[in-house]
Amino acid sequence: MKKISLNALRESKLLRYAIFAAVAVIFVLLTILVTRKKPVAEKPDTVPAVVIQKPENGTLLESVTISGYVEANAMIPVVPFVSGTIKEYPVRAGDFVEKDTLLAKIDDAPFRQQMLQAQAAYFAAQSTFDRINNLYKSGATTQQNYDSAKAQADASKAQYDLAKLQVDYTEVRAPVDGTILIADQAVGGIGNQTQPVAVLADLTNQVVRLKVPEKYFDLFTLERDNLKVIVTRPAEKNMYEDAVTTATIENIAPYVSPQSKNFIVVCHLDEPGDRFRPGMFVKVQVAYKTYENVPLISLKARKMDGSFYIFDENTSTVKYVEGQDFPVDENNFIVPEEYRNSYIVMDGQNFVFDGQKVRVFEEALNEAKSTDRTGE
Template identity: 25%
Template sequence: MSQSRRFLLMFCKAHILLLGAILILSGCDQQSPAKVRQPKPHLVEVLSAQPVDIELVRIRTGTLEAFQTINIYNQEEGIVTQIRSREGDTVRRDELLITLDDQLLSAQLQRARAVRQQAEKELQRISGLIKRNLTARSELTQKETDLAVARADEQVIATRLGYTRIKSPIDGVVTSRHTEPGNLAEKSSLLLTVADLDSLLLKVDISELLLNQLAIDMPVEIEIDALRTANRSNAFAVSGKVSRIYPTIDPATRSGTLEISLKPAPQGARPGQFARVKFQIPRQQVLLLPFASLRQSDNGSYVYIIDNEDTVRIRPLQTGLKAGEQIEVLAGLEPGDRVITRGFTNLKPGMQVTVVKRAADSQTDGTAAP
């Protein structure tokens, strides 16, 4: 056999072996099962919603005000001749504070008194004539009318004269003085301000959700930063009580107003000072969720829950007060509902999820966020 035929024979054998190998590999591929890419499970943490027995503390701030503040105006125009008190002076009810020049009114009173006396004499004279039938009964009626008018005029002038002596309407302290002796006090000018500092009050804006849990005469604790103890480490705390709850709610802020009275006022407490109020809400059972589990949409708050088949559902909520890092649930959840607390990325309703951990039921410390 020639060398060329041998080479051709070897080449053909090599091609036959290669083709057989390809066919074998192809047959193996057709017999192996198709490889399917399995989806990665969506991992979440959940919390079983359960009622919690808590005693909440709510802290609100406000500014101290005098229980009663009176602005004193003059009812008669005149020159201020005397002011007896300055800022900080203590005054008593009906104590004389300010006098105005009364010369003109005194002269008018003397004239009115003389007119009244003349009318009395005329009435007496006509009465004598009537008894002797020397004049008509109509004359008596006229003189009686003249006397009544004269007495009224005298009373008006006497009252106006009394307005030149301005007295304190309450027991209190002069907080501001707006004029000086020698100034002309036009009618209805503000002259002095007197405040009752024995009693103070605090007006506080309260959420409508908290307002319904408060009542008249409910005791509260008040901290006044300006009145510190000797070591200056703590704010000065006093007790007070809810004295008034306003009947309306501001539709813009959804909050109401209440007044807290401090009677007697603590030593050194003054209107304008900053104060904090602690409301101790009675112990109650509420449904709490971690605030971070709450989602928001245009329709309000909601959470993701999972059903018995670990399928994600959306549950709209009505929430209440915030307590620390938790939020009160008023409506939308039932005890035992499993709420997703972590794993929100790409989470959608209807999705199957895998629970990897049940978040521990957090307990509130009973202190509200300021």
């Protein structure tokens, strides 16, 4: 038998190991090639979607808004000057009445009786005086008798005039033109001086008394002639439009209350019309600066720090604009002039960063609809 050398045996083992290692490497490589995933492209829905809008030209008023209540400049309680049972009561709340219109009629029978008594006493006293006067002229009586008779006649005349006046007072009439705000008496009730038969107000003369914080004192006193006042009564949503009128500052209190730290400003409604009434809640906008023909965008475009984003159509990215002291009103703010024609991000600005690629919401919506149709 032929002997195999030790070296040949070793070479044979090494060859087998090499072949086994090569096969293992090839297997591993094939496994990697088969199982390796292809790189997945970024899904469109991972790019944030934003809503954009261009600014619109308009007018902005920098202002202070303060709440208040409408008041009649003068509310007149009408009380009777005599007491008695109410026999007539022709008015109702809401009626417009002219001066001297009858508001209530109090039973005048007792007062007519008093007038007749006073009339009789006056006629008797006057007759006595006439007789004494003739005697005095002829020297048949003394000066004392004359003076006494005259005093009695004058006193009786005064009592008679007062009795007639009380009869007139049983007819309670409107002292001025106005609208009846309160009319809570009734026929058969008792009219007296402690309770008015009606409360009148001139509804064309209405005011709002504002309690203005102390920090605005200089603004109101130094810029009074430049202030523009707009009064708004909020209407029921989806039913009527807000009632709006301008107003004129009528009076500014010269002092600040140390308790409330407010001062009073009285604004007179220029044209209250039929939609403003005493007691109604209103918002008073006091504008101190006007910007005309400026680019405006809704306040909802701003972030908490006052910044906002503009959208670049060419790169589909957003650009961060640092918050500044932009003039604002209750709804809008003025966009810097260089962004007048730019698209402003209105929604989604809290989920993007400067330079980030974004999609416009309308495009994202269309892609979603397209995907849904493909899936079906």
